[in-house]
Amino acid sequence: MAILTLAAKSLWNRRLTSALVVFAIALSVILLLGVERLRTQTRASFAHTLSDTDLIVGARGSPINLLLYSVFRIGDPTNNVDWSSYRTLAADPQVAWTVPLSLGDSHRGFRVLGTDRSYFAHYHYGRHQPLQLAEGREFEDLFDAVLGAEVAEQLGYQLGQSIVLAHGAGEVSFALHQDKPFRVVGILARTGTPVDRTVHVSLAGIEAIHADWQSGAPLPGVHLSPEQVRQLDLTPKTITAFLVGLKSKTAIFKMQRQINEFAAEPLLAILPGLTLQQLWSLMSLAENALLVVSGLVVLVSFTVMLAALLTGLNERRREMAILRAVGARPWQIFALVLGESLTLALAGAAGGLALLQGALLLAGSLLETRLGLTIAAWPPSVHELSLLAIVLACGLGAGLFPAWRAYRYSVADGMTIRI
Amino acid sequence: MSPAATVQADASPAILIEGLRFRWRLDRPWVLDVPGFQLAMGERWLLAGPSGSGKSTLLALIAGIQRAREGRVAVLGHELTTLSGAARDRLRADRLGVIFQMFNLLPYLSVLENVLLPCQFSAARRNRAQAMAGSATTEARRLLAQLGLDAPGLERRPAAELSVGQQQRVAAARALIGQPELIIADEPTSALDADRRLDFVTLLQRECANAGAALLFVSHDRTLAEFFDRVVELPAINRIPMLG
Numbered sequence: 212m213a214i215l216t217l218a219a220k221s222l223w224n225r226r227l228t229s230a231l232v233v234f235a236i237a238l239s240v241i242l243l244l245g246v247e248r249l250r251t252q253t254r255a256s257f258a259h260t261l262s263d264t265d266l267i268v269g270a271r272g273s274p275i276n277l278l279l280y281s282v283f284r285i286g287d288p289t290n291n292v293d294w295s296s297y298r299t300l301a302a303d304p305q306v307a308w309t310v311p312l313s314l315g316d317s318h319r320g321f322r323v324l325g326t327d328r329s330y331f332a333h334y335h336y337g338r339h340q341p342l343q344l345a346e347g348r349e350f351e352d353l354f355d356a357v358l359g360a361e362v363a364e365q366l367g368y369q370l371g372q373s374i375v376l377a378h379g380a381g382e383v384s385f386a387l388h389q390d391k392p393f394r395v396v397g398i399l400a401r402t403g404t405p406v407d408r409t410v411h412v413s414l415a416g417i418e419a420i421h422a423d424w425q426s427g428a429p430l431p432g433v434h435l436s437p438e439q440v441r442q443l444d445l446t447p448k449t450i451t452a453f454l455v456g457l458k459s460k461t462a463i464f465k466m467q468r469q470i471n472e473f474a475a476e477p478l479l480a481i482l483p484g485l486t487l488q489q490l491w492s493l494m495s496l497a498e499n500a501l502l503v504v505s506g507l508v509v510l511v512s513f514t515v516m517l518a519a520l521l522t523g524l525n526e527r528r529r530e531m532a533i534l535r536a537v538g539a540r541p542w543q544i545f546a547l548v549l550g551e552s553l554t555l556a557l558a559g560a561a562g563g564l565a566l567l568q569g570a571l572l573l574a575g576s577l578l579e580t581r582l583g584l585t586i587a588a589w590p591p592s593v594h595e596l597s598l599l600a601i602v603l604a605c606g607l608g609a610g611l612f613p614a615w616r617a618y619r620y621s622v623a624d625g626m627t628i629r630i
Numbered sequence: 631m632s633p634a635a636t637v638q639a640d641a642s643p644a645i646l647i648e649g650l651r652f653r654w655r656l657d658r659p660w661v662l663d664v665p666g667f668q669l670a671m672g673e674r675w676l677l678a679g680p681s682g683s684g685k686s687t688l689l690a691l692i693a694g695i696q697r698a699r700e701g702r703v704a705v706l707g708h709e710l711t712t713l714s715g716a717a718r719d720r721l722r723a724d725r726l727g728v729i730f731q732m733f734n735l736l737p738y739l740s741v742l743e744n745v746l747l748p749c750q751f752s753a754a755r756r757n758r759a760q761a762m763a764g765s766a767t768t769e770a771r772r773l774l775a776q777l778g779l780d781a782p783g784l785e786r787r788p789a790a791e792l793s794v795g796q797q798q799r800v801a802a803a804r805a806l807i808g809q810p811e812l813i814i815a816d817e818p819t820s821a822l823d824a825d826r827r828l829d830f831v832t833l834l835q836r837e838c839a840n841a842g843a844a845l846l847f848v849s850h851d852r853t854l855a856e857f858f859d860r861v862v863e864l865p866a867i868n869r870i871p872m873l874g
Contacts (some may be wrong), residue, residue, distance in 0.1 A: 213750035219737075224738030529733050536694060536730070538723020538751035539803070540716060 214543050221530075225523060226426050229555060232516045236559025239512040240602055241567045243505040248567070250498050251592065254491060257283070261483050262403040263335040264310075265463050266290065268300065268470055271477035275493065278486045281452040284322045284405045290316060291449035294476050300455070302477055303469075305462045310332045310454040313417050313447065316376045316388070321362045323376050323410045326445075327415030333456055336404045336459060347397035353441060357397035361407035367462035373409070386428065388420040391437050395626055411539055415445035455480070465508055465592035509602055513609040514553055520548065520613040524620070532619045544621040548614040549607070556606020560599050564591065639825045641656075642707035644844035645669040647651035647693055652691060652702035656759040661687055664701075671811065674838055678852055679864030685848050688864070690824035692846070693726060694718030705727050706811055727805025727843070729815040730832075733801065734801030735789035742785040745770040745803045748810075755808025773803040777833055777838075793828040799833065806837050812839055815847045819854070831857050 261282050262496045270278040270290030281286040301309040310462075312335050318531030324330075331349050335341055350357050358368060367373070372395040378386035393412060401407055422443055431484045457466055462481065470480035479597045531544050539547075591599070647667040661684050669675055679685055691695040691703055694710050697718070703710045707723050712866045722728075727748070729758045749756035749766045756766050762772075763769035774780055776801040789800065798818055805813050815834065819827040831847075831854050838845045847858065855861045 217739075217750075220738045221736075261826065511692055533730070533734065533736060534747075535719075536728035537748045538719060538724070540719045541752075 214539075214546050215550050217490055217534075218547050221527075221547070222551055222554055228519050228523070231521050232512075232555050233558045233562055234302070235512040235515045235554060236602075236606070237562035237566060238510075239505070239509040240563025240599070241504075242508050243598055243602070244564065244591070245570075246501045246505050246554050246565050247595055247598060248571075248592075250501075251594070252340040256403070257487060257490075258484075259337050261335075261472075262337060263333070263456065264454045264483055265457045265460065266455040266467060267452060267477055267483055267486075268480045271479045272480045272485045273374060274479065275490050277479055278450065278483060278490065279479055281454075282405070282483065284314070284409065284527070287602045288451045288521050289449055292453065292478065293449055293476055294447050296473065296478065297450055297453055298476070299471060300473070303452075303466070305459070305466055306455055307455040307458045311414060311447075311450045312333055312452045313414055313449075314451045316378055316417065316420070318362075318376050318410045321359070321408055321410050322405075323412060323417075325412055325414045327414055330411065334406070334454070336406065340402070342402065342406065343400040344397050345400040347395070349397055350411065350416070353393075353413065353416055353419055353445070354391065354393045354437065355396040355413070355416070357399060357411040358395055359399055359405075359407040359409045359411075360401035361393075361499050362410055363398045368398075369374070370395055370398065376410070376412075379425075389422045390434070391440065409619055410578060412451065418445040418447050419443075429503060431571065450478020452522065454516045470490065476536075490595075509605060512559070512606050516552065516606070517609045517612065520552060520610070521616065524548070524613055524616055528620050531617055535621050539621075541618050541621050545614045545618040548617040550607050552613070553603070556603050556610075559606070560602050572621045584630075642704065643668050643670045645846065646674070646702070646704040648657075648673060648702040650691070650698050652696070652698045652700070652701055654687075662691070662871050663700075664688070664867050665673060665869065667867050669812075669844055671844055672842050673859050674835060674854075674857075675847065676855055676861045677846055677864055678855075678861055679848075680850055683755055683864045684868055684870065685864055686816060688749040688868075689848065690813055690845075692723050693728060693749060693814055694719060710855045719753075722750065723813065724731060724754040724821065725810050727807075727813040729798070729813070729818045730799045731803045731817040731822040732794065732797070734798055734804070734818075735792075737788065737790035739781070740786050741774070741789055741792065741800050742770055744789050744800055745774060745807055747804060747805055752808065755810070757808075766807070766867040770803065770807055773837070774800070777803050779803070794821050795830070798822060798830055802830070802834050803838065806841055806843070809841050809843070811843055813843050813845045815845065817849050818852065827851070827854070832864055848859040855870060 267277060267281050269281060270292055272289045275288055276289070280288050297309070297311060300306065308329055310329045311326055314322060314324075317325040328349055344357075345359070345360065356374060362368065362537045365447045372393055374395060375392050376388045378388065391612075393416065399406065419437075422440050423430050423433045444617065455466070457463060467480040467482065468477050534544060535541075561621070634804060645667065647664050649666075650664040651660055677685065677688075681750075687696070691698050692705055692838065693711070693776040694705065694713070695718075697715070698711050701711070705721065706725050708717075710718055713721070738749070739747070746766055749759055749840075750766060759766040759769040763772055771780070771785065774785060779785075779796060779799055789797065791801065798821070805815075813834075818834075819830050834845070834847075835857055852861065
């Protein structure tokens with residue numbers, strides 16, 4: 212006990228150096244835990260986005276790409292699914308429900324999703340949670356729009372607001388569907404998923420604004436007013452993808468094969484969970500690289516500590532001799548220096564954890580709005596705690612060398628005080 | 631080499647050396663060859679000798695920090711040549727007080743904490759200090775006052791802020807706390823000017839006499855001889871000629 216008090220006082224005596232060492236360790240801990248937390252929370256956040264959907268179907272291409280654009284609104288579809296294919300598959304006796312998804316337009320940087328009312332019934336997220344309206348109602352009219360919570364909040368939209376959709380998915384678009392504005396009729400409750408950042412309209416609505424367009428541009432000389440458009444057949448010709456719920460889970464793989472071998476056009480059916488796993492295994496290389504880098508930073512920080520302790524040690528041979536003279540045993544000298552390392556490592560780990568929590572509390576809402584990532588601040592996971600334990604073990608390991616040196620000095624120097 | 635006989639603690643001298651030979655390593659020359667030396671309990675001796683005559687080595691052997699492999703070193707009735715390192719450390723913690731030439735104090739502890747340091751490492755010292763004054767802290771304050779270090783607020787000041795003379799007196803208080811039976815002082819006055827040197831020696835003498843402690847005071851300054859029971863020249867007891 213006396214030795215620990217001495218270690219603390221000795222560290223306090225060298226508080227500038229000690230503080231810098233603690234700061235270096237804390238920074239490395241922030242990096243290590245930050246990378247780890249971002250990794251696990253991203254995964255959790257992604258896994259949270261879709262629930263109860265058995266298959267996602269889109270044009271043939273990369274499964275990961277299909278998952279990213281259909282559910283996470285990341286990237287763009289390569290091809291579309293023909294409406295007749297969709298109708299055929301939706302009518303399959305094994306299928307309980309389908310939700311069509313039509314992407315390609317945007318509103319001030321937010322993606323516009325054309326769908327039908329089955330979306331509100333069958334799109335589930337988290338643990339089987341359905342979407343809920345915070346205000347208003349589902350879309351009914353051709354030009355009705357339902358906003359995700361984030362869209363409404365960021366743009367300050369109320370029910371009844373008139374909005375103009377833009378062609379393409381960019382933040383800034385020069386091709387606006389200005390002649391056919393939509394009216395906000397509903398705002399969804401917050402879900403913590405990309406739904407919050409989506410503007411929902413009916414498939415017919417998407418069809419309507421493109422009625423006088425061709426190949427991504429307005430047809431020259433042709434202009435249809437909203438009233439004229441209402442007279443047209445607005446059944447879509449194609450959709451981007453669709454979600455499928457099956458009557459029986461046992462039919463998933465059979466249905467998947469059936470869709471992949473669909474004769475009329477090349478289609479791809481994916482299992483969302485399985486494809487997410489593929490995405491993670493693809494990402495794990497980058498994640499591991501980050502983990503290795505942050506591990507190296509931890510090593511660097513302990514090298515800093517080692518350098519500081521070893522530099523101090525030579526000046527402290529006098530201190531060791533005094534301690535020996537008043538009866539300290541060599542192992543107590545060893546414990547003194549090791550205790551200092553452990554104190555520095557503990558303070559660094561605790562400081563890093565505290566700073567990370569603080570940073571997440573401050574930046575958490577920003578991450579959520581910009582990236583749709585919810586990063587829980589507390590408590591640290593078991594894995595994080597084990598990483599912290601490894602950090603402390605590194606501190607102890609790094610402390611062994613100076614402690615052993617001090618031990619050797621205290622035995623060899625004896626009563627001689629070398630200055 | 632005869633096996634060391636057990637010495638009765640009550641009748642034993644503070645220091646007893648017989649046939650001691652010491653070298654730091656097997657491939658190094660001998661630095662000490664002391665056929666006989668004896669300091670009785672309560673006696674206060676000046677051990678004189680130029681630097682390089684092996685004084686510090688002899689003190690390290692007496693304090694039990696180094697161990698002689700040839701001959702006999704008995705301190706307060708304990709055979710240091712056969713005692714384990716741990717037992718020698720315990721003996722030093724419990725019953726020896728040590729004062730160095732300079733830089734005696736831990737700079738990051740206060741004056742009072744420095745004086746109390748031996749009580750941190752030895753329950754026996756702490757108990758004796760308590761028995762003397764009620765608590766170790768009271769005893770430390772008493773010693774500081776005896777040594778003229780009772781200025782208000784001084785005991786809480788960091789040791790590093792004190793003058794060299796004050797530091798040496800704090801070191802004396804630390805060596806004396808908990809009534810050790812033997813005080814070893816390694817040139818404690820060499821950093822002091824002449825007036826303070828005399829002051830320090832008189833104070834140390836008085837406190838050792840009060841506590842009944844034996845004192846082995848090493849110095850090359852023979853003008854201090856009159857304060858001691860006896861002056862021993864190290865070259866006279868060490869058969870190894872002085873090193874270059």
